[in-house]
Amino acid sequence: HLAQNHQQPVSTEEGQRLALELGAVAFAECSALTQKNLKDTFDSAILASLQQADSTGPQQLRQTLTRKTPEKIRSLSDAWWKKLTCLVAEDS
Numbered sequence: 001h002l003a004q005n006h007q008q009p010v011s012t013e014e015g016q017r018l019a020l021e022l023g024a025v026a027f028a029e030c031s032a033l034t035q036k037n038l039k040d041t042f043d044s045a046i047l048a049s050l051q052q053a054d055s056t057g058p059q060q061l062r063q064t065l066t067r068k069t070p071e072k073i074r075s076l077s078d079a080w081w082k083k084l085t086c087l088v089a090e091d092s
Contacts, residue, residue, distance in 0.1 A: 012027075015027050015029065025048040026044065028041040028045075029041075
């Protein structure tokens with residue numbers, strides 16, 4: 001599928017470099033096509049976001065998410081971001 005679109009997989013080195021550049025908690029390799037490590041990757045991302053939410057307030061969390069996301073996602077409505085902030089920051 002990637003070759004048909006003149007694309008190639010992200011190398012481990014490039015993924016690790018980008019994770020470091022973005023200030024990510026970790027880098028994980030997974031494949032949406034084969035589902036390899038997909039559940040573990042998303043589970044880890046969810047846990048990391050919940051741990052981060054415990055240490056930051058909702059407003060700061062929203063600013064961090066907005067700053068670190070691509071322009072297309074950044075342009076989502078304020079209502080969408082408020083829902084996300086409530087979901088991530090809500091105590092269990």
